[in-house]
Amino acid sequence: MPFSPLDLLFPRRSLTGTAGQWITPDEYARLTSGRVVEERAALRSRGIQALDRIVAASAYPDSPLLKRAIHTLKYRRVPALSDTLVRLMVEGGVPEEADAVLCPVPLHWTRQFERGFNQAQLLARGLSARTGLAYLELLKRQRPTGHQARRTRDERLHALTNAFICTVVLPPACVILVDDLATTGATLDACAQALKIAGTRRVTGWVIAHG
Template sequence: MCGRCIRRPPPFSAARSAVLYGFPVDRLITRYKSRGDLTAERACQQLLQRQVLPWPDADALCPLPAHWRRRWLRGFDQSARLTARLAKQWQRPLLPALQRQRPTPHQQGLRASQRRHNLRRAFRCVQPVTGLHLVLVDDVMTTGSSARAAARCLLDAGARRVSVWTLARTPAGR
């Protein structure tokens, strides 16, 4: 665990990422999210083909959702698309249990404390999750603030355990 997680343990039990968020993956993900470049999405899918489910006891995969306005502006929800691909590959149900109930400013460029404040009461659970081990899926983990807020919401709704899987992880200290 990183120093931040030792000082403030996250509500999720584990986190894994396919790759570090650095060149060229950072450019690829930015092209995909910011420009809707489906060629970049196909390149990301190449990374996914080699991924094995790290938690064999997982009951379902849950995307970390974007707010409906962001989905509308972007034209898609990258986490939902990523989760659908992994659910098929890992043969686990896709359970869209979370809803982002209020729009939040972009997290990019914010300090960890600002990110935490930004995400207070941002999520609500909209499906039963009692007793389930859920894998929360997102594209990038930077400080873990979004994953913490979403995992806390799922656990408060009765999930037995929440693990986090992201395509990329920002290296510590960035």
């Protein structure tokens, strides 16, 4: 990541406190616990109705340093970390989906204004550049849904009901949804439902971490 004059005012510190960079080679090597794939049957067995697969670079509970990286990207507002996390996702394995396009999970405009960026957009654009897969914004979040992390499964499902709409008349047949994290997969599933109502046949979620 190139040096910026802003580094004089806001010095870079790595995930473990090393000065001068956002992440060290040693930290990068410790980020992932190994690729995670959850297929359709497993998703359906726990109530995920529209999403067909989740592909993640790592299991979330097993990667404390990765938790810190995702938190730094989102809440300390360090979008430069997205390049490193995109690399991690690609090295973990690109989902094998014929003729798929990449679509970021949208934030509500109020949340995006507050944060200054949508981390899913940064990741999806970076993945498009690295893989050659097309990037399209196909979804809109119609209303704020609040923070999902501390909600129960039923609370998440209620908050996400009809939260997303597809903004194109004829969406692609195969879509890869991109986000930073899938815990239960409820957000990805709500997006997949909106896409399938509009005509998409298969939806995969591609995330940094899952679980």
